[in-house]
Amino acid sequence: MPDALDSTSPPVAAAPAGSVYDLGYRRYEGARLGRRQAISALYRQSLRSAFGLGRTASAKVAPAILIGVAMFPALVQLAIGALVSGADFEIIRHDEYYVIISYIIALFCAVVAPDVVGRDQRSRTLPLYFSRALSRTDYALGKYAAVTTAVLGVTLVPQLVLFLGNALGTDDVRGYLEANAGEIFPITASAVAGSMLIAAVGTAIAAQTPRRAFALVGIIVAFLLSLAVAGIMVAEIDTAVTRWAIFASPFSIVEGMTYWMFQGTTEGGDDLTEIAGFTGSAYFIAAIVLTLACVAITVRRYRRLQA
Amino acid sequence: MALISTANLTKRYPAVTALDALTIEVEPGIIGLVGANGAGKSTLIKILLGLLPPTSGAATMLGYDVRTQGTVLRQFVGYMPEHDCLPPEVSATEFVSHMGEISGLPRTVARERTADVLRHVGLFEERYRQIGGYSTGMKQRVKLAQALVHDPRLILLDEPTNGLDPQGRDEMLELIQRVGREFGISILMATHLLGEIERVCEDLIVIDGGQLVQQGTLASFTTATATLEVEVDGDPAPLATRLRSHGMTVEAQGSRLFVESEGEPPYDLILDATVESGLGLVRMQIRRHSLSDLFRGTDRAAELAVAERLDA
Numbered sequence: 001m002p003d004a005l006d007s008t009s010p011p012v013a014a015a016p017a018g019s020v021y022d023l024g025y026r027r028y029e030g031a032r033l034g035r036r037q038a039i040s041a042l043y044r045q046s047l048r049s050a051f052g053l054g055r056t057a058s059a060k061v062a063p064a065i066l067i068g069v070a071m072f073p074a075l076v077q078l079a080i081g082a083l084v085s086g087a088d089f090e091i092i093r094h095d096e097y098y099v100i101i102s103y104i105i106a107l108f109c110a111v112v113a114p115d116v117v118g119r120d121q122r123s124r125t126l127p128l129y130f131s132r133a134l135s136r137t138d139y140a141l142g143k144y145a146a147v148t149t150a151v152l153g154v155t156l157v158p159q160l161v162l163f164l165g166n167a168l169g170t171d172d173v174r175g176y177l178e179a180n181a182g183e184i185f186p187i188t189a190s191a192v193a194g195s196m197l198i199a200a201v202g203t204a205i206a207a208q209t210p211r212r213a214f215a216l217v218g219i220i221v222a223f224l225l226s227l228a229v230a231g232i233m234v235a236e237i238d239t240a241v242t243r244w245a246i247f248a249s250p251f252s253i254v255e256g257m258t259y260w261m262f263q264g265t266t267e268g269g270d271d272l273t274e275i276a277g278f279t280g281s282a283y284f285i286a287a288i289v290l291t292l293a294c295v296a297i298t299v300r301r302y303r304r305l306q307a
Numbered sequence: 308m309a310l311i312s313t314a315n316l317t318k319r320y321p322a323v324t325a326l327d328a329l330t331i332e333v334e335p336g337i338i339g340l341v342g343a344n345g346a347g348k349s350t351l352i353k354i355l356l357g358l359l360p361p362t363s364g365a366a367t368m369l370g371y372d373v374r375t376q377g378t379v380l381r382q383f384v385g386y387m388p389e390h391d392c393l394p395p396e397v398s399a400t401e402f403v404s405h406m407g408e409i410s411g412l413p414r415t416v417a418r419e420r421t422a423d424v425l426r427h428v429g430l431f432e433e434r435y436r437q438i439g440g441y442s443t444g445m446k447q448r449v450k451l452a453q454a455l456v457h458d459p460r461l462i463l464l465d466e467p468t469n470g471l472d473p474q475g476r477d478e479m480l481e482l483i484q485r486v487g488r489e490f491g492i493s494i495l496m497a498t499h500l501l502g503e504i505e506r507v508c509e510d511l512i513v514i515d516g517g518q519l520v521q522q523g524t525l526a527s528f529t530t531a532t533a534t535l536e537v538e539v540d541g542d543p544a545p546l547a548t549r550l551r552s553h554g555m556t557v558e559a560q561g562s563r564l565f566v567e568s569e570g571e572p573p574y575d576l577i578l579d580a581t582v583e584s585g586l587g588l589v590r591m592q593i594r595r596h597s598l599s600d601l602f603r604g605t606d607r608a609a610e611l612a613v614a615e616r617l618d619a
Contacts, residue, residue, distance in 0.1 A: 025490040026423060028458035032382045032411040041408035055396060123394040128453060131356040131386040133378050133411040307358045 038134040039142045046146030049119070050112045051153075059115075063153075066108040070101050070154040074162035081169040094187055095262035097159055098194060102251045105198060106223040108154045113147050113202035114215035121210035127307040140207070140302040144295055148199035155198075156191035163187060186261040193261075194254040197287045198223075200294035201250050207301045227251050234276045246276045247286045256283030308370050310335045310461060310493050311355065316364035318350050318517070325350040327517035328364065333495070335461075337487035339508035339525075340497040347517040348497035349389065352463045355495075356386055369460055382411040385454030385462035385492075389469055392450065395439025399430055399449045402438060403456050410457035417456065424452045427490075428482060444475040451482065455492070462486070464496040468503060480506055535566040537577060538590040545584040550577065562589075 052059030077092040098105065120126050129139055163183065170176045205222055206215040226249040233245035246252045256273040259266045260280025266273040273283070311333040318326040326347045340348050353359040355368055357377035366373045371380035394402060400421055407417030425434045428448040433441070438449060447467070454462045467483060468476040484507050487494045498504060504511060504525070511528055513520040521528070539546060543564050547557045553576060556567035566577065572593060581588045 025427065026420075026458075027491075028412070028416065028420060030416060031413065032457075033413055034382060034411045035378045037411050037413065038378075038409045041405065041414070045405055054401065059396075119394060124390060124392050125394055127356075127358055127388050128386065128392050128406060129409060130358055131381055131384070132406070132409045133382045134409065135378055138378075307353075 032133075034133050035135075035138060038132060039138050042129070042134065042139065042142040043146050043149075046116045046143055047149055050116050050146060050150035062111045063108065063150075066104055066111065067153050067157065070104045070108070071158045071161055073097065073100050074158045074165060077162060078165035078169060081166065092162065094159060094162065094183060095190075095259055097162070098155065098190070098251070098254050098258055101154070101158070102227070102254075103224075105151070105154050106220055106251070109147070109151055109198050109202035109223075110216045110219035112150045113199070113206040113219060114212045116147050116150070117143050117203055117206040118210050118212055118215055121207075121305075122212070126305065130307045136302045136305075137299050140299045141295075143207075144199060144203045144298060147203050148195050151195040151199045151202075152191060155195050156188065159187045159191055183262075186258075190254075190258040190261045193257060193284070193287055197250055197254060197291045197294075200291040200298070204294040204297040204301075207298045223249075223251060231272060234272055238275065243276045243278070246272065246278070247282075247290075250290065252276075253283050253286045253290065256280065257287050260284060309333060309367070310338075311366070311368050311495065313351075313366040314364055316351070316354065316366050317362045318347075318354060318359065319362045325517050326354070326361070326364075329514065329517060329519055331512060331519055331522060333510075333512065335493040336509045337484075337494045337507060338496070338510045338512060339504035340495055340512050340514070341501065341504050342497075342499065342514040342520075344499055346499075346515050348499075348514065349465055350517070351514070352386075352465055352495070352497055356384065356463065357381065382457065383460045385457065385459035387450045387454045387462065387464045387467055389465040391446070393438045393446055396437055398435050399425060399438055399441075399452070400434045403449065403453050406453040407456040410459075412457050420456050420458065421452075424455050427455070427485075428452045429478075443470050444472075444478070447471060447475070447479060448482075451479075451486075455486065455490075459492060461493040461495065464494060466498055467496060468498070468500070476503075483507055534593075535568060535572045535574075535577065536590070536592045537564040537566060537581070537588070538562055538592075539564075539581060539584075540587040540589050541585075543586070546581055546586060549580045549584055553580075 048054055049059075051063045052061070073092045074097075077090070080091060092100065120129065126139075130136055134142070163180070167173050167176045167180070201222060202219050205218045209215050209218075230246045230249035230252050233242040246256070252272055256266050256276075256278070257280075259273060260283055264280060266276075266278070266280050266283070309332050311331065313329055313331050316326050316329045317324070329347070329351065340351065342348050350359065354361050355366055355373055357373055357380075360374070368380055369383055371377075373380065397405075403425060404417045404421040407420055408414060412420065422431075422434075425431055428451050430445060430448050430452065433445065438446065441449065447470070451464075451467070454464070464483065468479050471479060480503055483494065483496065486492050487507070494507075496503075496508065508525055510522075510524055512522045537543075537546075539562060541562070543559055543562055547559050547564055550557050550564070550566060553573075555573070558565040558567075566572070574591070577591065578588065
C-alpha cells in the first residue's frame, strides 16, 4: 500500500450550492491524523474491550477471574515465603510458570480473542472500519496487537508479581534484585514471545467466525488437543519422527522456549520437552514460524472477508 | 475537480457483470444514484470506498485514486451502509466517537464532534444509552451520524430509508437534505425509490445492468420530452409508418402508439395522419416523462412500478 501514514490537509472540493448558510453545523478544518490515529484508536478500544472496560460488569468478570487465577501460583509462593521465615526455597519457579498455568492462559485467550476479534463481524461493523482511514491489514494487525497485549496480563503480570514479591520478601531487597537481575530478561522475553504466539493462534481462529461460542471452543480445542497429541506422539510413541509433533503444540513450544531462555537448555525441564530432545533454540524458531503463519492467516482472512 | 470520476469501471462475478465499463463524471452536489435492485448501485459505492476491488477500470473520488490512495481519501468520505452495522452493547456516543477516531480525528475532536453530530441527527437525549435498545429510526440516525462525525466532504448513502416507516422516512430524507444543503456536504445517495430522489436530489445518475442509462439534473429528466399515447380502433401499423415518415419516434403496443415528442406535441399532424390511414381515433393522451419511464422495457420495470408510482 503506497498510502502515506502522515496526516493530510483536506482536499479542496467545491461545496454544493447552499453552503453559505450557517445554521449551526461546524466544519472541521483542523488536523486529520490519518492511518496512524486510526490504528492506535482501534488498538486502544480493542484492548479496553478485552478486559470488558466500558462494558457491563458481567463482561469484566471472566477476564478478571482468569487473571486472578493466573496469579495464584505466584501468590502461593509469596505466602509461603512470608510465613516460613528465612526460607530460601522456590516452590514456583519462573521457568515453569507457564507449564503450571497453561490451561488458564488457553482459557483466557479463548475468552478474550473472540470478544476482540469476532464482535465487529457479529454486528457487521467491518464495512464501517474498512471504509475509513485504515486498511484491512492495519485492522488485522491492530486487533492482533490488542489480543497480544491482553494475553500479557496472564503471562508477564504474574511473573513480575512473583519476581517483585520474592524480592520484597527477602531481608535484602537490593541484594536480591542485583543477584537476580539476570532473570529479568528471560522473564520479559519469554512472556512477550509466548504471548505473541498464543495470541496469534487465538486471533487466527477467532477471526474465522462471527460466532463467539465456535471461536471459544475452537481455541480451547486447538491448544489442548495439540498438547494432548504432542504428549502421545512424544512420550508414548516416542520415535525420532513422532517427536516432531511437539512443534504442533503452541504450549509445548512456549515451554521449550521458556526453559531455553532461562537456562539455555530444555534439560531438567518439563518431561515432554526433555524427552523430545530438541535443542532449545528450535522452540524459539518454531515460535517465530508459527506466530508469523498465524498472523498471515488472520491478515488473509480480513483481506478476503466480504464487507 | 470532479467529486467522483470513473473510467471503464467494471466488476465481474462468475455469474453476473455487476458493473459494465461504467464511465461517469460527477460534480459536487446532491446526487441520486438510481436503478432497480441489482442495477449495480451498491457495487459502485463499495468500489468507490475500497470495500470491493474492481475487475478493471479506474475510479477517483475528491481527486484521490480509490485503489491506491484509499486510506488518505477515506478520511474525507462518510459511508452509510444499507444493512445493520451497529454494535448493540455500546452507546451511540462511544461508538460514533470511536468511528471519528478511526477516520483520523484526534480524540478530543472526535468527542466534541460526536456531541454536535448526534444533536444534528436528533439523538442528543438518548446518546448514552446502548444502541441495542434503539428503534430502527434511531439506529438509522446513528448510522448517519457515524458517516458525518469526521466532517467528510462527501457521504455515500446506500438506501438510507431502508426499513423505516413513512414518518421515519420523511424525517430521514429531511435530514439528508439538510446535510446536503445546509452543511454543504456532497451526497451520493443510492436508492430504488424514485420519490426519494425527486425530493432530495439535484442531480441524477441512472444505471441499469451496470451501465449508465442517463445522467443529468433532476429537471432535465422530467421536462425534456413528453410521450403522446394514441389509441385507435384498428391496426395502428399504417399510422405508425406514416408518422415515422414524418421523422417521429413511434412505438406500437397493441392498438396503441406511443409517440415521442420534444416541446409541443404535434396533435394536428397525428389527427390528420389517423384520418389518412382510415382509422378512428379513440383516445389521445399526453404523458409527461417521469423517472420510472426510464425503466420501461427493462426486466425490472415492473418491480420499479410497484415500488413507486410516479406517472404524472
